[in-house]
Amino acid sequence: MTTFHPIASAGPANAALRGTLGSPGAVARRARRARRGLARRGLAWRGLARLLPAAVLAATALAPLLAPAPARAAEEVNLYSYRQPFLIQPLLDAFTAETGIKVNIVYAQKGMLEKLKAEGMNSPADAVLTVDIGRLTDLVDADLVQPVQSKVLEANIPAHYRHPDGKWFGLSARARIFWASRDRVKPGEVASYDDLAKPAMKGRLCLRSGKHAYNVSLIAARIAHNGIDATRDWLVKVRDNLARKPQGNDRAQAKAIYEGVCDLGVANTYYTGKMATNEKKTEQQDWAKAVRVVFPDQDGVGTHVNVSGAAVTRAAKHRDNAVRLLEFLSGDAAQKLYAERNFEYPVKSGVALHPLVASWGAFKADTISLAEVAKHRAAASRLVDEVKFNDGPGS
Numbered sequence: 001m002t003t004f005h006p007i008a009s010a011g012p013a014n015a016a017l018r019g020t021l022g023s024p025g026a027v028a029r030r031a032r033r034a035r036r037g038l039a040r041r042g043l044a045w046r047g048l049a050r051l052l053p054a055a056v057l058a059a060t061a062l063a064p065l066l067a068p069a070p071a072r073a074a075e076e077v078n079l080y081s082y083r084q085p086f087l088i089q090p091l092l093d094a095f096t097a098e099t100g101i102k103v104n105i106v107y108a109q110k111g112m113l114e115k116l117k118a119e120g121m122n123s124p125a126d127a128v129l130t131v132d133i134g135r136l137t138d139l140v141d142a143d144l145v146q147p148v149q150s151k152v153l154e155a156n157i158p159a160h161y162r163h164p165d166g167k168w169f170g171l172s173a174r175a176r177i178f179w180a181s182r183d184r185v186k187p188g189e190v191a192s193y194d195d196l197a198k199p200a201m202k203g204r205l206c207l208r209s210g211k212h213a214y215n216v217s218l219i220a221a222r223i224a225h226n227g228i229d230a231t232r233d234w235l236v237k238v239r240d241n242l243a244r245k246p247q248g249n250d251r252a253q254a255k256a257i258y259e260g261v262c263d264l265g266v267a268n269t270y271y272t273g274k275m276a277t278n279e280k281k282t283e284q285q286d287w288a289k290a291v292r293v294v295f296p297d298q299d300g301v302g303t304h305v306n307v308s309g310a311a312v313t314r315a316a317k318h319r320d321n322a323v324r325l326l327e328f329l330s331g332d333a334a335q336k337l338y339a340e341r342n343f344e345y346p347v348k349s350g351v352a353l354h355p356l357v358a359s360w361g362a363f364k365a366d367t368i369s370l371a372e373v374a375k376h377r378a379a380a381s382r383l384v385d386e387v388k389f390n391d392g393p394g395s
């Protein structure tokens with residue numbers, strides 16, 4: 001079953017919704033109707049309906065998505081999001097304040113592709129927010145999204161950060177950088193992704209799984225630039241330089257460097273900021289202090305960059321509002337907030353960075369089209385299997 005978790009939408013919309021709900025009895029009746037609506041749509045939400053008290057289910061702004069076709073508000077848009085509420089909610093509130101368009105949102109951690117496939121043209125989702133060109137491309141490949149032409153989006157978002165036919169648009173950017181031990185890696189000792197393969201790095205690397213989307217995209221970019229054979233040779237050497245089998249998430253590589261397990265890791269830039277400012281898990285601040293950010297390939301094609309992004313679904317019932325939301329998210333104010341709250345880079349040029357992000361320095365990003373990189377993802381994934389990358393050194 002899916003693991004979608006409905007969470008209340010923009011404050012004003014939710015307040016308005018509560019205002020229309022009326023008595024507790026009316027709330028319960030509405031919840032029952034919503035659950036029947038779900039069953040009719042064949043969704044795997046029964047577990048969710050059991051988990052949540054009826055009033056909670058009805059009181060979330062998801063209810064209008066799920067109820068059996070009530071008369072809809074004049075202007076609204078329905079959104080599925082892999083991006084988290086702390087990041088998205090302020091932007092949606094600002095969008096509603098500016099446009100009067102209510103946003104109904106379902107936050108998810110996984111299962112979005114399967115859910116959209118199951119729903120088909122009956123999906124209530126008008127647009128999706130997600131991360132990584134892998135997931136964006138999966139939506140295109142499954143024919144779940146539609147082309148959008150927008151002068152605003154085309155002006156705000158560089159061509160290499162959007163699908164050539166407008167089937168997805170990058171909204172924030174993250175560089176896949178090195179974390180180098182401040183104590184054990186000399187400045188300048190590593191400067192290129194090629195250096196991950198050099199003999200001097202034997203036993204000094206830590207990486208997460210080669211099959212993780214972030215690494216698959218990096219390897220796909222290498223294939224796009226260097227071809228499959230050169231990338232295979234590189235990947236075998238990288239594998240044999242590992243200090244341990246690939247494991248953990250990006251942050252786990254900084255932890256390993258902090259603990260002296262290895263000297264060099266590969267990670268997305270924003271994790272540096274999230275660790276350095278983590279007030280709940282303060283040990284992560286120590287991990288961040290142990291590493292220096294190095295932007296690879298500054299003398300070559302530039303550092304590999306991936307995006308979070310959005311797409312308008314093929315099933316969209318509120319297409320114009322969905323496009324308007326994407327345009328809003330690509331504008332100056334949203335770009336600043338969107339990028340800085342998660343220590344990412346705006347895709348729109350001229351937008352200020354978070355001071356911590358700015359402190360890592362300016363860098364040259366690889367400007368190869370991410371849609372082109374995405375074409376090599378399947379080959380990259382196969383290569384990881386072929387060289388048994390995840391079995392570690394000497395496999």
Ligand SMILES: [Fe+2]
Nearest residue numbers: 131250268271
């Ligand atoms: Fe991430």
